[in-house]
Amino acid sequence: MNALPSPDVTANTTGPVDAVLVMGVAGCGKTSVGEELARRLGWQFLEGDAFHPPENIAKMSAGIPLEDSDRWGWLDTIAAHIALAREARAPVVVSCSALKRRYRERLGAGGTRVLFVHLHGSRETIHARMALRTGHFMPANLLDSQFAALEPLESGELGIVCDIDATPAEIAARVAALVAPAA
Numbered sequence: 001m002n003a004l005p006s007p008d009v010t011a012n013t014t015g016p017v018d019a020v021l022v023m024g025v026a027g028c029g030k031t032s033v034g035e036e037l038a039r040r041l042g043w044q045f046l047e048g049d050a051f052h053p054p055e056n057i058a059k060m061s062a063g064i065p066l067e068d069s070d071r072w073g074w075l076d077t078i079a080a081h082i083a084l085a086r087e088a089r090a091p092v093v094v095s096c097s098a099l100k101r102r103y104r105e106r107l108g109a110g111g112t113r114v115l116f117v118h119l120h121g122s123r124e125t126i127h128a129r130m131a132l133r134t135g136h137f138m139p140a141n142l143l144d145s146q147f148a149a150l151e152p153l154e155s156g157e158l159g160i161v162c163d164i165d166a167t168p169a170e171i172a173a174r175v176a177a178l179v180a181p182a183a
């Protein structure tokens, strides 16, 4: 365990990575924090939702939770982009819910080094933020199933848990300090 840079960020392991993947339940701030983080690091940002096939988006829009069988192809597409980033030596920031350990393992298939950043917050906080958001395909009533599905990072995983009780810019700054420590 490394020294803690702030009380609400806990680091498991650091070192060079091929991708930082911002994870967590719907509405926790993956896109907001991921975009800030990518800007700060000067890395490309990949929106995980953009890789969903139309069938998955139709299901989610209808309030139907995805099955694992819906997810494997989507996760493999994201993993392939991370593998390309490794080949190009151009690490990326990715947003993807990655709620279960087996999904995270699939995302790092092929031995890429993926640092998972779990944005952690209460159901109440996230629900309130989602209620304010418009024009997004994830309805707030899927939040309960998201919390039920969430498997927190385990000790063997390369990961950081980060509280969402700060602005996206502040959260991104904390994560960036771990990913690329000052020389």
Ligand SMILES: Nc1ncnc2c1ncn2[C@@H]1O[C@H](COP(=O)(O)OP(=O)(O)OP(=O)(O)O)[C@@H](O)[C@H]1O
Pocket (backbone or CB within 6 Å): 024, 025, 026, 027, 028, 029, 030, 031, 032, 033, 049, 095, 097, 129, 130, 132, 133, 136, 138, 164, 165, 166, 167, 168, 171
């Ligand atoms: N740290 C934060 N503080 C305050 N508001 C935030 C924070 N992070 C995100 N938000 C707001 O909460 C809402 C959800 O954020 P965002 O879309 O980034 O979440 P997400 O995890 O990408 O959601 P989804 O899983 O649906 O893609 C947005 O309206 C965003 O502006």
Ligand SMILES: [Mg+2]
Pocket (backbone or CB within 6 Å): 030, 031, 032, 049, 095
């Ligand atoms: Mg998002």
